[in-house]
Amino acid sequence: MVERQSPLEPEFHVGSHGNFEHGVDILLTETRPGSIVQLAAWPGEEKRLIAAIRSVTGLALPDGAGGGVNDGVKSVFGFAPGKFTAADDAEGLAAAFAKAVTPEIGTVTDLSHGRTAIRIAGPKAEWVLAKFFAIDFALPAFPVGAGRSTAHHDVFAQIQRTGADQFDIYVFRSFARSFWKALCHASEEVGYEVQ
Amino acid sequence: MLITCPYCGPRGVIEFTYQGDGNRERPDPASQNFEAWNAYVYDRLNPAGDHNEIWQHSGGCRAHLRVVRNTLTHEISSVAFVRGDHGSAARRKAEDKA
Numbered sequence A: 001m002v003e004r005q006s007p008l009e010p011e012f013h014v015g016s017h018g019n020f021e022h023g024v025d026i027l028l029t030e031t032r033p034g035s036i037v038q039l040a041a042w043p044g045e046e047k048r049l050i051a052a053i054r055s056v057t058g059l060a061l062p063d064g065a066g067g068g069v070n071d072g073v074k075s076v077f078g079f080a081p082g083k084f085t086a087a088d089d090a091e092g093l094a095a096a097f098a099k100a101v102t103p104e105i106g107t108v109t110d111l112s113h114g115r116t117a118i119r120i121a122g123p124k125a126e127w128v129l130a131k132f133f134a135i136d137f138a139l140p141a142f143p144v145g146a147g148r149s150t151a152h153h154d155v156f157a158q159i160q161r162t163g164a165d166q167f168d169i170y171v172f173r174s175f176a177r178s179f180w181k182a183l184c185h186a187s188e189e190v191g192y193e194v195q
Numbered sequence B: 001m002l003i004t005c006p007y008c009g010p011r012g013v014i015e016f017t018y019q020g021d022g023n024r025e026r027p028d029p030a031s032q033n034f035e036a037w038n039a040y041v042y043d044r045l046n047p048a049g050d051h052n053e054i055w056q057h058s059g060g061c062r063a064h065l066r067v068v069r070n071t072l073t074h075e076i077s078s079v080a081f082v083r084g085d086h087g088s089a090a091r092r093k094a095e096d097k098a
């Protein structure tokens, strides 16, 4: 297996930064999933696509727009009508979906090299993200597992809440370093650790 | 101005792109009815009040939306998917929109 280079590398500085004298309130890391796949159902085929997602990943999507689920290894969430993002620590998810999602059901797009997944966690994660995105990050409005599509200064972002105070943000690989730097700056005031 | 996307919930107008007047009816592409084409390209109601508009949630789910916006107050009285078959996706619970 070829080692994949991170676009964040020149700005990825492991350790504590910013105002951390009184503790670190943010953890930043890159989750580096082996697979990132986008799935889209043709009109009327959404239920069959959801069934295919279940057969490939073992994950049962909850009902509702932006619904999603994460088991610590694999994750999936809706980001648009009839469209879903799925990620897996292992490689090969796109090939598995290509078998299960027949041309009659919809399309499979392998974005494993096209997106970078950044994880922000900690008691101030909602606070820092609220400085970037004009959406409601409170737990009742944005439950664990759910996904949201939004943008920060025209950088599209798909955000999945993977814990009560943890979010995974999928951004274009080409914008990822700039977005990462901005995220680091925004986390300085509360103290952050890069892992 | 906030537009409540049926999929994403309420979002700032900066996430949306205006796609034009929602009252237009495109003639058959083979049509040579010049008056119908002229009306499609140029005639606009320009109302002072409720206006049918097409917006795309370009900075979000990217769905195209039918929006009724009051041109005097910017009040938005209705938002729906342009594509009727997206109706099944409009499952966001009412309390999520608040």
Ligand SMILES: [Zn+2]
Binding pocket: B005, B006, B007, B008, B009, B057, B060, B061, B062, B063
């Ligand atoms: Zn939307």
